[in-house]
Amino acid sequence: MFIDPPAYRTCGDGSAASTTGSTGCAAVAEHEAGAAVTALDAVAGVDLGALSNSDLEDRVVGLVALRARVEGEYLAALGEMTSRCGAQSAAYQLREFTRMNAAQARTESRLAESLVEHDLSATLDALKCGQIQTSHAKVIAREAPQKHRRSEDEFLELCRTYPCDTVARNPLAYESLAVYADLEAEAAAAGLSPIDAELALQRFERSGSMRMGDDGTPLSARQLADYAVDANVLPAVFSADWSQLALGRTRNASDAQRLILAVRDGGCIGCELTSEPTRAHHIQYFENNGLTEIPNLASLCEPCHHDLHQHDTKIDTPPDGRPRLLPPEHDHSSPPARAPATARSP
Template sequence: MEFSSVLAGQAGAETAVDGGCGAAVCVSRVDVAGLSDAGLRGRLGVLGGAESQLEALKAQTMAELARRHETVGAKKVAREVLRSSPSQAHHDVKAAERLAGLAATSEALASGEVPADHARLIARASSEGPIDERELVEAAKTQTYDELTKTVKRQQHELSGDGGQSIHDRRKQKRSARLFQNGDTGLYVLNAEFDPIAGNHIAGVLADKERELWRAEDSRARRSPQQRAADALAELILHPEKGKAAGIALVLVADYDTALKELVNARLSDGTPLPAKELVKLAHEADIFPAVFNARTQDLWLGRRRRCASDAQRIALMVRDKACVGCGADANRSFAHHIKHWKNGGATDYPNLVTVCNDCHHDIHERHHQVEHDRRTGRRSVVPPPDAFPDSGTTTWQPKQLNPVLRN
């Protein structure tokens, strides 16, 4: 592989990396239009590896700048040379400083074995408490970003020494909110960060309000999901007298250890570990719906009695699926989809339901994606139809226009 002439001979560069195109990062130009699907996949893999290697070189350079001129100086250079925003320069320099102290992560990034986002995730975790770096690097080589996020959370909880309480306290300390007006559009932007417990609680309340607004809408003139979310948030803030929608606010999950006769492995519905102290505090709040139950004791088999999933079913699905099975989107903002469609006689029974977000729901109904169940692992997923992107010709099953609302 070779650098393109533009990349290899940048004006003003003192020397090429490692002395030229025998360099660490070289990618040739190709006509991608002539590649097969397999060729495009291979090409994307090469580019991904090159991106990782370039990110490693960038991090090394920024870390050295920070060593010589401190963090402030490195940020200034990043803003001037890369024309970065202040926030992006801050983000890049802090990540570079963290990576400088993580030899295994830096090595895996430089070799292209680990994507840049995975390396940053490990680096950020290292700043929050003790980690087993090599274990996380090995996981990062094979896991998706969402999977690695869960692995990091689980490891942080196990290594914290206090059941994850210190990690939770640090995250809570970093909470922030900012409301500002966008000068270009005149619209107001609300940007906020919450600890996992508060965030899950807010997401549940907001999702319930969105469903309440959806039920009250004219089916012929529905809002977009984004508009409905904005209206739901505005109503909760500006008209609290209308109250929260009656539904799931926050789902807590725990296992019962019959030998110890106590609850263990406390967590939120998405799998985020929960400190025991926080579980005790939350269990005493009236608007929390504890999800500590045996699924066999719940009425999770409704058959054809009703089309929409009950609260008990939604809780069971959140605990089982944790997120949209197609893309990992928040379960609070997802639908309970009938695997065998309701219109085809499908029952509103727990085994026939799966958690999917709005986009993946459309993929299933409009683009012929299928829900698959791996009985060995128990995991469910959404997969595209065969030959969704053929090497030649065009597909005939794609719709011209998507339906605005799906309920199956």
């Protein structure tokens, strides 16, 4: 048997405040905290091993709903705290007084702040009633305030039926004629043809499949590459200017970067040897703060790499992105090389 947690009451400014005062508010808060503990105690102490499968399933579902209700009350209180002192200060207090890690404290404070700032009270009410989960609230807080998205009520209707990751993949308000009018106006302002505007919309829709996590958080190209490598898939994820998958001050190029270099350079840029025996050379030397990024890397075999350092050969990077070795500059300080002797005619 589950006991619903009590609804939190707010101590207002007017007559109620003058009647109860700060001591009365503290007493109310203490009473409700005790009632919440009593409600949790009522569901504790059950012999889980004695439950049937159906009873265990009912218990888990009931506890999930109870947890959602408690989290709804928690986010409402945290939202009030952020409105008084800001999300940063609220996050600091969470970390200081609850031993919560900094990342979690910041995330939850920003979520509570967003729910209050955008007046998403219906979302908080649905969470307090156990109708949705906190992950649903994250999707609504992120998507609903944006342009061309579903309204809060439309999101809630979906959230009461579908998991949050499914909802996150369908944020657009397709049924609204105003949305199509806005999209057409934006496409016209950007000088896009109707076909290009439609392709842009399709790309946005497909981006929904590149989301993962309980709240449908978009994945970066680097995260996608990491997941692909873990799945024994060697990805080549890069932009038109070869700027993706940069590793900063890491000296050795990654397998994914070497694959990109193989596609771009087609082998050694000095002798056109195949890519397998080449190494990734830093165009701006690593010792001179050169970064391990695709635009600063070139494929060189061992002999060409040694020759480059011996003669200080320069590398040019043309607009197409494929580096090339520049011919060695003539050294005017040394005497010109003597032409080889040729046999005289008789």
